[in-house]
Amino acid sequence: MRRAFCAAYFCPKVGKGGEIVSQPLIQIEHLSKDFPSASGRITALDDVSLSIEQGEIFGIIGMSGAGKSTLVRCINILEQPTSGSVLLDGRDLTKLPKWELYRVRRSIGMIFQQFNLLMQRTALQNVCFPMELAGVEKGLAAKHAQELLELVGISDKAGAYPAQLSGGQRQRVAIARALATDAKVLLCDEATSALDPATTRDVLALLKDLNERLGITIVVITHEMRVIEQICHRVAILDNSRVVETGRVRDVFANPKSAAARRLIYPDDAEQANEVKGRAYRVVFDGSSSFEPVIANMVLEVSQPVNILFADTKDIQGQAYGQMVIQLPESTEAAGRMLSYLRSRGLTVEEAG
Amino acid sequence: MLSNVVWNMIGKGVLETLYMTLVSTFFAYAIGLPLGIALVVTDQEGIRPQTVINRTLGILVNLLRSVPFLILLIAVQPLTRKIVGTTLGSTATIVPLVIAAAPFIARLVESSVKEVDHGVIEAAQAMGATPAQIVWKVLLPEAKPSLVVGSAIAVTSILSYSAMAGIVGGGGLGDIAIRYGYYRYETEIMLITVALLVLLVQLMQETGMWIARTLDKRTSKKTSNAR
Numbered sequence: 001m002r003r004a005f006c007a008a009y010f011c012p013k014v015g016k017g018g019e020i021v022s023q024p025l026i027q028i029e030h031l032s033k034d035f036p037s038a039s040g041r042i043t044a045l046d047d048v049s050l051s052i053e054q055g056e057i058f059g060i061i062g063m064s065g066a067g068k069s070t071l072v073r074c075i076n077i078l079e080q081p082t083s084g085s086v087l088l089d090g091r092d093l094t095k096l097p098k099w100e101l102y103r104v105r106r107s108i109g110m111i112f113q114q115f116n117l118l119m120q121r122t123a124l125q126n127v128c129f130p131m132e133l134a135g136v137e138k139g140l141a142a143k144h145a146q147e148l149l150e151l152v153g154i155s156d157k158a159g160a161y162p163a164q165l166s167g168g169q170r171q172r173v174a175i176a177r178a179l180a181t182d183a184k185v186l187l188c189d190e191a192t193s194a195l196d197p198a199t200t201r202d203v204l205a206l207l208k209d210l211n212e213r214l215g216i217t218i219v220v221i222t223h224e225m226r227v228i229e230q231i232c233h234r235v236a237i238l239d240n241s242r243v244v245e246t247g248r249v250r251d252v253f254a255n256p257k258s259a260a261a262r263r264l265i266y267p268d269d270a271e272q273a274n275e276v277k278g279r280a281y282r283v284v285f286d287g288s289s290s291f292e293p294v295i296a297n298m299v300l301e302v303s304q305p306v307n308i309l310f311a312d313t314k315d316i317q318g319q320a321y322g323q324m325v326i327q328l329p330e331s332t333e334a335a336g337r338m339l340s341y342l343r344s345r346g347l348t349v350e351e352a353g
Numbered sequence: 354m355l356s357n358v359v360w361n362m363i364g365k366g367v368l369e370t371l372y373m374t375l376v377s378t379f380f381a382y383a384i385g386l387p388l389g390i391a392l393v394v395t396d397q398e399g400i401r402p403q404t405v406i407n408r409t410l411g412i413l414v415n416l417l418r419s420v421p422f423l424i425l426l427i428a429v430q431p432l433t434r435k436i437v438g439t440t441l442g443s444t445a446t447i448v449p450l451v452i453a454a455a456p457f458i459a460r461l462v463e464s465s466v467k468e469v470d471h472g473v474i475e476a477a478q479a480m481g482a483t484p485a486q487i488v489w490k491v492l493l494p495e496a497k498p499s500l501v502v503g504s505a506i507a508v509t510s511i512l513s514y515s516a517m518a519g520i521v522g523g524g525g526l527g528d529i530a531i532r533y534g535y536y537r538y539e540t541e542i543m544l545i546t547v548a549l550l551v552l553l554v555q556l557m558q559e560t561g562m563w564i565a566r567t568l569d570k571r572t573s574k575k576t577s578n579a580r
Contacts, residue, residue: 076479105481116476119571120494130480132490161570174476181480 023090024051025217026075026185031084033070044070046241048084057211057218059228059249061264062238068221071238072189075219076108077101088185106134109178113190115170117162123149123173124158130180141180148176152206168199175206179216186210186218192227204230225264229253229316237261253314253321254286254348266312266323279328279335284348285313285320295326298341304334325352359542362529367549369443370525373515377447378508381454385507388414388455389462390488400474400484414456422453422514426521443524446515454511461503469495498569505561509554516550526550 033045044067052058062068073079075086077093086093093104117126127145128138136144149155152172154165162170171191178186188207192200208231211218220232228235228249235252237245239260245252256262283295299306306326313322328335342349392410395403420428426449430440433448469492477491493500516527526546534543 078475078478102481102483105479108479110476110479112472112476114470114472116470116472118473118491118495119470120497120569129477129490133477133480133482133486163571177480187479 023054024087025054025089026050026052026219027085027087027090028052028071028075029085029087031071031074031086032082033067033074033079034082043241045074045081048238048241048243050236050243050246052217052219053234055211055215055217056233057208057220057231059220059222059232059235060238061222061225061228061235062260063264064223066238067241068223068238069189072110072187072219072221075185075187076105076110106130106181107183108185108187109175109181109183110187110189111171111174111178111191113193115162115167115174115194117170117173117177119162122159122161123154123165123169126162126173127176127180130177134181145176145180148179149173151179151210152176166199167195168203171195171199171203172206175203175210179210179214184217186216188218188220188222190221190223193222193224200227201230207231229314229321237264250287250316250321253316254284254323266310279330280309280352281326281328281339282350282352283324283326283342284350285322285324286348287316287319287321292320294342294345294347295324298338301341302329302334302337304329304331304338306338355541355545363526363542363545363549366524366526366529366546367553370512370515370527370550370553373443373446373450373518373523373525374508374512377450377454377511377515378504380447380451381458381507381511382504384451384455385458386462388459390466390492392459392463393466393492394484394488398471400478400487414459417452417456418460420453422449422517423520425449425453426518426523430521441522441524443515446518446523446525449518450511450514453514454507457510458503458507461507462500465496465499465503466492468499498565498571501561501565501568505558505565508557508561512550512554512557 028048028050031045031048032043034041034043036042048067048071050058050060060068060071070079074081075088075093077086077096081094084094088104088108091104093101096104118129121129124142124145127148128141131141131144132138146155146158149158152175154169154172154176157165157169157173162173165173174191175186186207191207192203195203204227207218207220210216211231218231220227222228232249234247235249236243237252237258237260239258244258245256245261252261253265256265295306295308306328308324308326310323310325313320313324315321328338339349388410392407392414393399394401395407395410397404397407399407426446429449429452433440433445436448437445439445473495474487474491477487482491515523515525516530517523519525519527519529519531522528526549530543530546530550533539534546
């Protein structure tokens with residue numbers, strides 16, 4: 001049974017961009033969480049519903065205080081939700097007895113911003129730790145741990161203590177440790193927030209690689225959009241204890257519907273550009289056009305200048321995402337030609353403001 | 354200067370002091386260590402919050418710690434007689450020493466274990482660790498260097514308390530210092546015993562600190578630890 005399950009892991013039915021057809025692995029339904037405080041109860045999560053598919057990398061982004069950390073802790077019931085349910089493979093974790101919960105948690109790996117390694121144990125012993133808890137025989141555990149360290153690329157550091165390792169190396173040990181008991185899901189709580197940009201990229205690349213190679217489902221909690229754009233297939237935006245928007249990363253990027261999403265995706269000046277009345281148009285790059293100098297080509301074709309009020313585009317996997325706000329020339333004829341040029345390139349153009 | 358008889362007596366005093374200190378430390382830890390762990394585990398922020406138990410244990414510990422040792426020494430004599438059969442000598446001193454030291458050790462253990470990073474405990478919980486596994490495999494091993502420092506403090510405190518037991522005929526170096534040095538004005542003997550006590554404290558403290566330093570893997574000693 002277990003074997004068969006593992007075999008299914010290695011040929012995941014993950015389409016590019018995360019279109020998966022099976023039933024959701026994690027289903028969060030009407031989840032709420034209050035905390036008692038001196039001034040009454042504080043709501044950390046308010047009626048949150050999400051479904052996370054087998055094999056995808058799902059991002060949950062929000063400003064600090066939005067409830068991200070509480071949400072991820074409700075997935076493995078480190079926090080008991082006030083109401084609502086969390087289904088893993090169809091089983092409601094909020095209703096499990098304690099001893100069952102201890103067992104289920106072994107199939108949910110978790111990594112943290114501060115790594116949380118055992119400081120008095122070597123890297124190898126840290127990776128052995130969850131197997132020790134699960135009662136795996138010592139020799140077997142050590143062998144598996146060594147393989148996992150190899151998988152995350154630091155097999156030469158097996159005998160080093162965390163204090164001797166860099167931040168990136170520590171997070172790799174933590175990832176190996178989270179995988180040690182054949183986790184189906186990997187929860188990442190701000191896992192790269194304590195790392196420098198280059199190390200962040202490396203660790204994210206490792207997570208993406210593990211997702212592709214092992215088919216492991218990854219839930220990424222972050223406040224940084226670049227983390228989402230680098231590895232996530234789908235994203236949920238959490239604002240003020242509520243999920244305000246969910247969708248594929250490219251769709252949310254191209255067409256953020258909520259104010260919270262716009263705030264996260266575009267810096268303040270995007271909103272300011274919107275305030276410029278008249279002739280200002282928003283050009284949305286949603287990945288359907290390749291990364292070509294479309295505005296420059298348009299200017300050459302119409303031979304009229306445009307004023308770029310705001311631009312924030314990104315090259316994600318060879319395709320253009322983001323938006324630009326341009327002010328078209330006064331001549332309605334030229335403006336019309338520009339609009340039709342842009343639309344002919346498959347871009348969405350709408351009046352801004 | 355001093356006769357062989359006196360030196361023999363002092364030698365026996367050293368052994369008695371060591372005997373009282375080490376045996377008392379052992380029994381005091383047998384009570385104080387679980388008590389200290391219980392204080393952390395049942396704390397409101399602990400892994401198994403139990404407010405009533407936590408408060409009760411806390412009050413009990415404070416109560417015992419606030420009784421002056423000299424009073425305790427005499428007050429527990431009936432109990433000592435029941436357990437040991439006598440109230441005189443070094444074995445009899447072990448009883449009040451254990452009673453005085455156990456709550457002190459409980460507080461030392463409590464503060465050491467509380468130093469363990471909450472994130473590490475949370476990580477263990479996320480891996481499905483039971484509360485018992487967290488105590489045995491996370492709290493105690495991670496707090497080990499700090500616990501060893503605490504034990505150096507405990508053992509030296511017990512040693513100095515054991516000297517106080519000389520007042521009621523408790524045996525050991527303190528007994529000699531009081532009987533010869535204080536009651537009979539033999540300053541020389543008193544100075545020697547006091548010097549020996551200082552030496553013993555020094556030795557135990559330094560050994561404890563050395564062991565703690567060697568055990569601790571939190572400082573990056575690349576040369577000694579890297580494989």
